[in-house]
Amino acid sequence: DADVTQTPRNRITKTGKRIMLECSQTKGHDRMYWYRQDPGLGLRLIYYSFDVKDINKGEISDGYSVSRQAQAKFSLSLESAIPNQTALYFCATSDLSAGGSEQFFGPGTRLTVL
Amino acid sequence: ELKVEQNPLFLSMQEGKNYTIYCNYSTTSDRLYWYRQDPGKSLESLFVLLSNGAVKQEGRLMASLDTKARLSTLHITAAVHDLSATYFCAVGTGTASKLTFGTGTRLQVTL
Secondary structure (H helix, E strand, C coil): CCCCCEEEEEEEECCCCEEEEEEECCCCCCCEEEEEEEEECEEEEEEEEEEECEEECCCCCCCCEEEEECEEEEEEECCCCCCCCCCEEEEECHHHHHHCCCCEEEECEEEEEE | CCCCEEEEEEEEEEEECCCCEEECCCCCCCCEEEECCCCCCCCEEEEEEECCCCCCEEEEEEEECCCCCCEEEECCCCHHHHHCCCEEEEEEEECCCCCEEEECEEEEEEE
16 A cells, blocks of 8 residues: 555646645654646645644645645545646655654645636 | 756657756755656656765766755666656755755656
């Protein structure tokens, strides 16, 4: 079984709709992250969380919100989707105690906003 | 603001040839990561470099880190088609374990 899972894997939605992307992990890691990937731009950090009570904005948080429901779950919401939020979204985890801060990525969610 | 630049952005090479991908970054860091991404897939961790002079090798790939020059390299030896993918470097900063990614190098190994 995959250590980091994301649902849905693909989503097509319309402008103005609110949608939620979900991430779950069985790695027992305390830190979780949401990135978006656009062609030619690499990955950019949207939000990150150290634990259930700690949420931090990344470099491109406008138009997004997150919820850390449990250590193992981190959800990303688009309040009112717009076409330029069409992208590939990745969730990642890391373990504070392991040192090195290596991040492990989920399979990604391809989101299309029409 | 930390900037991470990779070059080249696209690399087409023949099987059996050697080549190097470069990753430059703009602020002090001693944590550098290399990832591989196949088309439509997730990112797979290749190397974690945590100190100046660190060198790691796995198969035909070797990564190194020079923190004074703010430069990491990913060297490919005797390329094979299976290495075709996009390679990203990422720089770690601060205590938050945040990573800043380069834009990636798309490697195409031709037969």
